[in-house]
Amino acid sequence: MRVLVLGGDGYLGWPTALHLSDSGHEIAVVDNFARRGYDTELGSQSLVPIEDLDVRVAAWQEVSGREITSYVGDLLDAEFVYSVVREFRPDTIVHFAEQRAAPYSMIDREHAVYTHHNNVIGNLNVMYAIAEIDPEIHLVKLGTMGEYGTPNIDIEEGWIEIEHNGRSDRMLYPKKPGSFYHLTKVHDSHNIEFGCRIWGMRATDLNQGVVYGQTTDQTTRDPRLATRLDYDSVFGTVLNRFIIQAVLGQPLTVYGKGGQTRGMLDIRDTVECLRLAVENPADRGEFRVFNQMTESYSVKQVAELVAETFPGPVQIDYLENPRWELEEHYYNVKHTGLVDLGLKPHLLSDTLIESLFPIVEENKHRVDNDLMFPKVKWASAKN
């Protein structure tokens, strides 16, 4: 299949492009390097050095013999989006190309507006390109488990059968997300579901959990293929950040009581979920939703797991929670859709955590400690 990976230079977009290429698909990536730009803005960088996209693509051709086409441009530029779709003629568009950090979206008005503009309008341009050029194209869109929030009932996969006053309907699962970033993904989901109704679009919305890990079967074939590893309080996600803190001898920073429970998955499962979604497209007119996660852990459990695994002393600090979130709540998520397609999850084991220790150790001179402490507070409109 011909697969266009939007955001193909990012943390997960790049390993996904490699995994799909390795599986025999024809791949092109699109990126505007916004993620690298956020590093410049925030004074942060990936813990593991990453190469420029052209070096990455050349290295992949060297080790695999397979070509990846790259297009550099912005999804806000509709002419660019249309021209790429016309030229590459994808069967599938995998859409990772959104601003993905909740704290970044909560810095202030400008960042909330930027995140809305970039994510929602970029996604609309992609939807219209599909509708106008080739409605057969399957859109595989990255959402987030954070769209659901933490309801007091089971979380279903996107749709829920609701019985009310003696009648019933299959309805979109009600969303109550916890940041402006997460809200943009909710907006995208609503827009895409509508596109499926009016244009017969075929779409898969992947509500992804917190991803951990940094290596896949493809990225380890050459150091130039490495993907990024973020540890800062804005873009670093919880498990990766705790592992880095442990190796650095810093306390693990749990927000609040740490009872916040989240769905998680290994980066190797992310790329495999993407392959399964791509190779098993949604039907025309179908808005298909998968909860892309394999296990649930509370933040406190994750901290304790890292502390137990690390071969040295580890301190756990409980900081005042900068976010608005429930710290004790029910959390039971259905996530059978991808397993039904054949996903064999890598469960969070000592092996994964231990495998990250040497990677962090090797690069710990690159860490800026100041970046690990959370400075963006949800209650403040201007941080």
Place this chain on the structure above:
Amino acid sequence: MRVLVLGGDGYLGWPTALHLSDSGHEIAVVDNFARRGYDTELGSQSLVPIEDLDVRVAAWQEVSGREITSYVGDLLDAEFVYSVVREFRPDTIVHFAEQRAAPYSMIDREHAVYTHHNNVIGNLNVMYAIAEIDPEIHLVKLGTMGEYGTPNIDIEEGWIEIEHNGRSDRMLYPKKPGSFYHLTKVHDSHNIEFGCRIWGMRATDLNQGVVYGQTTDQTTRDPRLATRLDYDSVFGTVLNRFIIQAVLGQPLTVYGKGGQTRGMLDIRDTVECLRLAVENPADRGEFRVFNQMTESYSVKQVAELVAETFPGPVQIDYLENPRWELEEHYYNVKHTGLVDLGLKPHLLSDTLIESLFPIVEENKHRVDNDLMFPKVKWASAKN
């Protein structure tokens, strides 16, 4: 109270400003005249001639002795929004200032993107102005009954108690809107609910039905105070459009079978609902939702009602439906919140319909027949 009416030059914003002023409140209106600009773009105009905002404001001062302050500017200009809020220091912000036509949002990509940008980002700027300048300000936001779509269960007021697998939660009512315009209102609702959680905003979301009528107790006091009356297929809403078609001797154009049922209300009830919401603010942190409608009618029933009332022959044409919507469906809406605050509805009676006949008769030379036929098709991404 000091009330800032955003979109105060529009079809409902202007009569609302007058009604609130007449009720003793201090009023300022904000507008960028976008609605007048759409007329220029589409080659349409209000059936009833309307005056410029400065003439309207002067006329109101003449007949009532009361002053209305006006600010001309765009909600996309955050500096402008902040400066108006700082200068006028409102207790309440009534927010009508969004692109409000479903067909306009469905013309093509540019119009869908414009509607998202204008509505969602404009609303974010208002939310941030409140959060940064004065979180005590009550936001009264115009939503639409179209956010809900036509579910097979009762439509509650914004929130629904869901029982699922033996557990329950009070959740946001699931939305399934029927156009990109309606989707932007869904996005706004989600964003505002989040603002109530993180900043303790106080907000009332008014999910308004289809408004009919053109006169209120205030607008009739001077012809210069008239509000607009739209008959074109883009901005004209169903009942007003049918009345105009009847007077012109044209067939009433029902889309599809006409079984589409919608909540409706008289323009005099709209302005009264706004007064009730303003004078009874939501609590800090409360996201309060009212379904602002008084009766439900199918499009076919509305056509038949107009045909029966008009003192001459009326033909009803059933056109191919340009929209994506169910033409036969369950529709039962709870709308007790505003009645509990004291609303005494004007139900759709012969009186209202008949009162519009002479208004249309007097202005029928201004009609461009071509504009009444629907040209924007939902299934087409480029109209």
